[in-house]
Amino acid sequence: SQQGEEDPQALSIQEGENATMNCSYKTSINNLQWYRQNSGRGLVHLILIRSNEREKHSGRLRVTLDTSKKSSSLLITASRAADTASYFCATDAPNDYKLSFGAGTTVTVRA
Amino acid sequence: SQTIHQWPATLVQPVGSPLSLECTVEGTSNPNLYWYRQAAGRGLQLLFYSVGIGQISSEVPQNLSASRPQDRQFILSSKKLLLSDSGFYLCAWSHSSYTGELFFGEGSRLTVL
Numbered sequence: 571s572q573q574g575e576e577d578p579q580a581l582s583i584q585e586g587e588n589a590t591m592n593c594s595y596k597t598s599i600n601n602l603q604w605y606r607q608n609s610g611r612g613l614v615h616l617i618l619i620r621s622n623e624r625e626k627h628s629g630r631l632r633v634t635l636d637t638s639k640k641s642s643s644l645l646i647t648a649s650r651a652a653d654t655a656s657y658f659c660a661t662d663a664p665n666d667y668k669l670s671f672g673a674g675t676t677v678t679v680r681a
Numbered sequence: 682s683q684t685i686h687q688w689p690a691t692l693v694q695p696v697g698s699p700l701s702l703e704c705t706v707e708g709t710s711n712p713n714l715y716w717y718r719q720a721a722g723r724g725l726q727l728l729f730y731s732v733g734i735g736q737i738s739s740e741v742p743q744n745l746s747a748s749r750p751q752d753r754q755f756i757l758s759s760k761k762l763l764l765s766d767s768g769f770y771l772c773a774w775s776h777s778s779y780t781g782e783l784f785f786g787e788g789s790r791l792t793v794l
């Protein structure tokens with residue numbers, strides 16, 4: 571079953587703008603991760619944030635986590651055409667080996 | 682470095698025919714292995730995962746089965762495909778110590794006609 575839900579489902583922005591997408595989940599988590607999927611390809615891990623962390627940065631990516639609201643956001647700054655992809659959040663529960671994925675946000679960056 | 686191979690990349694099969702998708706991992710030992718299915722425009726549904734040879738956990742009762750005959754080999758099978766089995770199948774692995782991150786293969790697109 572899907573644990574996370576991303577919002578919005580789709581996002582279209584101009585190159586150079588920032589893209590923000592959100593993820594909400596339902597049950598307690600151990601980690602929350604964000605993955606990227608180019609059309610027709612496998613998923614690539616972007617960033618992992620632990621349940622006791624509130625914010626994390628990696629290059630042009632910034633992730634926040636609010637466990638009280640059971641939500642996370644992914645910010646991509648200064649977007650590029652190559653950032654066009656679908657972005658998924660994924661969560662795992664304590665003492666669990668499994669990741670549950672949301673339905674994803676499709677981001678289109680216009681040149 | 683670790684790599685994951687998944688094949689075939691594309692498959693068109695008639696209803697009622699058998700299925701075998703294969704996934705192998707190189708460069709690591711005793712990985713956790715996973716099969717996910719992705720319907721068009723949707724998220725990923727976990728089908729099976731394995732923490733060791735011969736140890737398979739099924740997440741969703743369905744027409745599919747999985748086997749792990751060797752440490753780094755994971756096979757997804759069906760004896761008789763249904764139309765609803767169409768989709769994009771993704772194999773993934775994680776470290777046996779499970780740091781959280783999954784590493785995905787390039788996927789196998791199955792169309793059942």
